[in-house]
Amino acid sequence: xxxxxxxxxxxxxxxxxxxxxxxxxxxxxxxxxxxxxxxxxxxxxxxxxxxxxxxxxxxxxxxxxxxxxxxxxxxxxxxxxxxxxxxxxxxxxxxxxxxxxxxxxxxxxxxxxxxxxxxxxxxxxxxxxxxxxxxxxxxxxxxxxxxxxxxxxxxxxxxxxxxxxxxxxxxxxxxxxxxxxxxxxxxxxxxxxxxxxxxxxxxxxxxxxxxxxxxxxxxxx
Amino acid sequence: xxxxxxxxxxxxxxxxxxxxxxxxxxxxxxxxxxxxxxxxxxxxxxxxxxxxxxxxxxxxxxxxxxxxxxxxxxxxxxxxxxxxxxxxxxxxxxxxxxxxxxxxxxxxxxxxxxxxxxxxxxxxxxxxxxxxxxxxxxxxxxxxxxxxxxxxxxxxxxxxxxxxxxxxxxxxxxxxxxxxxxxxxxxxxxxxxxxxxxxxxxxxxxxxxxxxxxxxxxxxxxxxxxxxxxxxxxxxxxxxxxxxxxxxxxxxxxxxxxxxxxxxxxxxxxxxxxxxxxxxxxxxxxxxxxxxxxxxxxxxxxxxxxxxxxxxxxxxxxxxxxxxxxxxxxxxxxxxxxxxxxxxxxxxxxxxxxxxxxxxxxxxxxxxxxxxxxxxxxxxxxxxxxxxxxxxxxxxxxxxxxxxxxxxxxxxxxxxxxxxxxxxxxxxxxxxxxxxxxxxxxxxxxxxxxxxxxxxxxxxxxxxxxxxxxxxxxxxxxxxxxxxxxxxxxxxxxxxxxxxxx
Numbered sequence: 001x002x003x004x005x006x007x008x009x010x011x012x013x014x015x016x017x018x019x020x021x022x023x024x025x026x027x028x029x030x031x032x033x034x035x036x037x038x039x040x041x042x043x044x045x046x047x048x049x050x051x052x053x054x055x056x057x058x059x060x061x062x063x064x065x066x067x068x069x070x071x072x073x074x075x076x077x078x079x080x081x082x083x084x085x086x087x088x089x090x091x092x093x094x095x096x097x098x099x100x101x102x103x104x105x106x107x108x109x110x111x112x113x114x115x116x117x118x119x120x121x122x123x124x125x126x127x128x129x130x131x132x133x134x135x136x137x138x139x140x141x142x143x144x145x146x147x148x149x150x151x152x153x154x155x156x157x158x159x160x161x162x163x164x165x166x167x168x169x170x171x172x173x174x175x176x177x178x179x180x181x182x183x184x185x186x187x188x189x190x191x192x193x194x195x196x197x198x199x200x201x202x203x204x205x206x207x208x209x210x211x212x213x214x215x216x217x218x219x220x221x
Numbered sequence: 222x223x224x225x226x227x228x229x230x231x232x233x234x235x236x237x238x239x240x241x242x243x244x245x246x247x248x249x250x251x252x253x254x255x256x257x258x259x260x261x262x263x264x265x266x267x268x269x270x271x272x273x274x275x276x277x278x279x280x281x282x283x284x285x286x287x288x289x290x291x292x293x294x295x296x297x298x299x300x301x302x303x304x305x306x307x308x309x310x311x312x313x314x315x316x317x318x319x320x321x322x323x324x325x326x327x328x329x330x331x332x333x334x335x336x337x338x339x340x341x342x343x344x345x346x347x348x349x350x351x352x353x354x355x356x357x358x359x360x361x362x363x364x365x366x367x368x369x370x371x372x373x374x375x376x377x378x379x380x381x382x383x384x385x386x387x388x389x390x391x392x393x394x395x396x397x398x399x400x401x402x403x404x405x406x407x408x409x410x411x412x413x414x415x416x417x418x419x420x421x422x423x424x425x426x427x428x429x430x431x432x433x434x435x436x437x438x439x440x441x442x443x444x445x446x447x448x449x450x451x452x453x454x455x456x457x458x459x460x461x462x463x464x465x466x467x468x469x470x471x472x473x474x475x476x477x478x479x480x481x482x483x484x485x486x487x488x489x490x491x492x493x494x495x496x497x498x499x500x501x502x503x504x505x506x507x508x509x510x511x512x513x514x515x516x517x518x519x520x521x522x523x524x525x526x527x528x529x530x531x532x533x534x535x536x537x538x539x540x541x542x543x544x545x546x547x548x549x550x551x552x553x554x555x556x557x558x559x560x561x562x563x564x565x566x567x568x569x570x571x572x573x574x575x576x577x578x579x580x581x582x583x584x585x586x587x588x589x590x591x592x593x594x595x596x597x598x599x600x601x602x603x604x605x606x607x608x609x610x611x612x613x614x615x616x617x618x619x620x621x622x623x624x625x626x627x628x629x630x631x632x633x634x635x636x637x638x639x640x641x642x643x644x645x646x647x648x649x650x651x652x653x654x655x656x657x658x659x660x661x662x663x664x665x666x667x668x669x670x671x672x673x674x675x676x677x678x679x680x681x682x683x684x685x686x687x688x689x690x691x692x693x694x695x696x697x698x699x700x701x702x703x704x705x706x707x708x709x710x711x712x713x714x715x716x717x718x719x720x721x722x723x
Binding site: 082 | 467
């Protein structure tokens with residue numbers, strides 16, 4: 001899943017990015033409000049980790065603008081501001097979660113999973129698809145009780161399709177979920193990973209919608 | 222503190238002393254002049270009486286028939302005697318042969334008098350002022366009693382002093398009343414200042430319409446403004462420091478955790494590297510705890526967390542229970558596989574009071590924070606299987622007014638090594654730790670003390686005894702009557718106190 005990290009401290013941002021990637025996420029970093037706007041306009045994100053004190057503006061104001069523009073991107077505020085007034089202001093502006101610095105990486109990942117679960121309309125992180133099951137929190141797939149080894153990109157592709165909850169995702173959106181804003185990756189790589197997933201989980205798992213993209217098969221779901 | 226001087230008393234005493242000094246000087250001056258004038262006037266009367274008698278004697282009887290002149294002279298003398306003047310008429314035959322021919326009944330006898338003019342004699346146990354006139358062989362001597370003269374002078378003096386005393390008393394009363402009226406604006410200013418909430422930043426209004434007070438009130442408002450600006454700067458500094466210190470700490474912590482994660486995923490992580498990372502993580506946690514304590518202390522000391530908040534009724538009990546539960550939870554997390562000591566909580570019956578009637582001038586979070594620090598401390602140092610004792614009660618011990626709201630007493634007792642009286646005195650100092658090997662920032666008890674002080678309360682640490690070697694921490698916070706609550710009457714309070722004693 002593709003996460004946008006809006007954080008002005010490069011040290012903190014890179015730490016979070018690495019930590020998220022180790023947990024199967026794809027992450028892009030925006031160091032200020034302007035970059036965050038560009039990223040959101042250009043790419044598809046499943047969630048955003050938002051710092052409040054940014055060099056060219058307040059994160060809370062950016063969030064307010066997104067909510068005013070009916071952008072439903074799930075947002076987790078990650079800030080050093082720990083006063084109850086700051087948290088109230090954050091939730092009133094439209095954040096989905098609030099975590100104060102310094103934080104525990106495991107807690108951040110768990111909160112992100114909870115955020116994505118709610119946004120995806122799922123009751124649980126464990127999804128049963130008949131012949132196979134997915135544990136979104138543990139990034140594990142089992143087929144008939146046996147674990148299925150998935151490469152990091154394959155997991156990213158599968159989790160993005162699960163998160164879409166039956167909606168069609170274009171190849172560009174899936175590319176964002178797999179590689180973030182890395183433009184040096186070939187355009188056919190999404191098809192390659194779809195092929196690998198179908199081979200491991202079954203042909204019927206991912207449905208191709210001609211001219212539009214891919215979605216998790218209704219039969220599988 | 223020295224006893225405050227009363228401006229009103231000072232002024233009235235000043236007026237009284239000034240008036241007394243001035244009026245006394247004037248009265249003394251007047252009295253002296255009046256005395257002299259009176260004596261002079263009485264002397265003139267003596268001369269006039271003498272001359273009148275001499276004139277009458279000369280007109281009525283020639284000297285040759287002086288012997289038969291007794292009767293008419295006696296008549297005129299009786300007239301003089303009515304005015305209190307003693308008189309004696311004598312025939313002077315030679316310097317030694319002076320024969321009285323008539324005298325008033327009150328005459329003391331003037332045979333001793335020689336020279337003409339004024340003189341003094343002492344006759345019949347009394348002093349006399351005399352005047353002697355000799356004309357044509359007849360000597361006329363008149364005299365006034367000195368004590369009668371002095372009595373007259375005293376009568377005049379009383380007439381002078383009495384109105385002065387009455388006027389002085391009247392002036393004092395009027396001055397007291399006028400000064401009371403004049404001090405009303407000062408009293409209003411004092412009342413407004415005493416009613417102000419501790420963190421009210423609005424300017425003082427009272428006294429601005431009084432010419433003499435306006436500069437004082439303006440200076441006071443200026444001072445308040447500067448103090449509020451300083452407090453606001455402190456608050457901003459705390460917020461900025463929080464951000465600036467937490468961000469690098471977050472970066473270090475995140476990268477250490479990422480490194481741990483990467484190592485764990487390699488399958489067989491190097492033990493020394495993992496141990497180093499774990500210790501780095503512990504160091505970060507300690508630094509984080511110290512930082513949070515420092516920030517909390519800064520906020521408590523600048524009053525940033527105390528914005529007219531209060532904790533009332535059931536929330537008081539809830540804060541106590543929550544603090545104990547939090548500490549136990551934290552102890553369970555940090556103890557790992559070991560079982561941390563339990564906390565035995567006890568909430569005493571509030572007696573005649575109900576919890577809903579009472580509130581403490583502290584935000585619930587701060588009250589919980591203060592109690593949590595004490596229970597954390599107790600759990601950290603507790604030894605043995607018995608639980609840590611935590612008790613919440615109301616107390617009136619040491620209070621002057623038994624009918625007023627009691628104090629809230631939180632008593633936490635552990636069975637650890639305890640502290641000596643000297644260590645107890647040092648324990649609330651910043652960064653003091655009994656041993657550097659012990660875990661903790663050294664700020665916990667300082668924070669509790671500052672929180673207690675911000676609500677007008679105190680923290681008391683009791684050294685261990687031979688029977689109970691552990692530390693007993695008593696957090697005492699004054700309670701106040703909640704805005705819409707009524708205090709129980711004195712009878713109920715007495716009955717409850719008796720029940721408690723029995």
